[in-house]
Amino acid sequence: MTIAALEALTFGLGRLAEAVGGAGHRLCLLTGDRAVYRHELAHLTPEALAALDIVDVDTFDESACAAALAAVPDLRGLVNSTDTWSVPGADLAAKLGLPGPDPAAVRLLRDKSRVRTLLHERGLSRGRALTIPADPADPSNLAHASAATAATAAAEILREIGLPAVLKDSAGTSSRNVWPVRDEQQLHAALAEAAQRAFAGRLFAEPFFSGPVYSAETLSWEGETRLLGVLSRQMSPEPSVREEAAAFPVAFPAPELGLLQDWVGRVLATAGHDTGFAHVEFVLTTEGPELVEINRRIGGALVGEALCRALGTNVYEAMVDTALGRRPALLDSPVDGSSGPATGFVLVYPDRRGTLTGWTGLDTLSAFPGSPEWYPTALPGRRVEHLDDQRGCTGIVLAEAATAELALHRALSAAGSVRPVVAADDEG
DSSP states (O other): OEEEEESOOSSOHHHHHHHHHHTTOEEEEEESOGGGGHHHHHTOOHHHHHTEEEEEOOTTOHHHHHHHHHTSTTEEEEEOOOSTTHHHHHHHHHHHTOSOOOHHHHHHHTOHHHHHHHHHHTTSOSOOOEESSSOTTOOOOGGGOOHHHHHHHHHHHHHHTOSSEEEEETTOOTTOSEEEEOSHHHHHHHHHHHTTOOOSSOEEEEEOOOSOEEEEEEEEETTEEEEEEEEEEEEOSTTOOOEEEEEEOOOOOHHHHHHHHHHHHHHHHHHTOOSEEEEEEEEEETTEEEEEEEESSSOTTTHHHHHHHHHTSOTHHHHHHHHTTSOOGGGGOOOOTTSSOEEEEEEEOOSSOEEEEEEESGGGGGGSTTOOEEEEOSOTTOEEOOOSSGGGOOEEEEEEESSHHHHHHHHHHHHTTOEEEEEOGGGO
């Protein structure tokens, strides 16, 4: 049998190929850019490599993807582990008669404003969403709106949402097109900047919730949800909104962890996610958890790797089970976050725009405790344009320890020695 993947996250392809091969199947990756997986492909085990086929296709062309999938021999399942391809992936699985989520439920989860509104209506969020322009009958895009329309939008946000607030793309990824605003000057500046941007969805406003940010890493099957652990997330100082570091698993007291398990189960059930992995970002406020967003996938960056190490198992086997339409064994496994080492990882950003030429300090990582590892996300020669969100990340340093706190300390220490070298435009 063959299991196909419609693109994948930057890291985790090797683990997925091993899981598919271990089950006696082949993995067929459909991708529009093999270079995204250069690190994973370079480090595949012989077993994973033997189980992998790659089909080069324009993955933004659903018809081309359908044709490519139709040509896959003995196709039994479709893995869709990204946000960008979640909707077309659900549509393709439905058209091909493969196990998969309800496309309508996937469309709901891809719309952060709809999810916020739904949770607010069901009493699971103190805040509501406000679409901009505020008048839903107005078909104009803010980018073409007049100054008067922008002023009207600002007034509506102040009246309906209040400050502080967050403006963001309803279908955004990688923290792009997100503006935290704390006063009217920032609000008007954010609206002006948003007017110059293209959006994957539409611009909306919601309340800003104060507190540390975490993500609940979960696995569900037919409405039953297991909390696999909680990941810490260190965000950059405002106004940037990029992720700086993370660690897994966070050691919450048992009563608080139980409350989070109950909360995340109710949130996912309300949002219509009943099967597969979910990465649920939330703020732990003084009044309890408040949702940031739901991603119906395993966490990005090195979250999948962190899960595998902490739980002492290849969690991608559960992705294979789900793709084949069967209850994941991981849902009933006795493994917990104490089965293996905790991990911390730090995203490494340059301090200026320009052309990446390399890094200094990589050769010193072995001197640090925690067995630090380097996961590049960019190649020398790449132009670095964005410094305020994850698109500017050039690589990730991961380290291990007995606890997430110690692992994060080790990762921060090791990452502090790594510096991206960027040539500015005027340096030729």
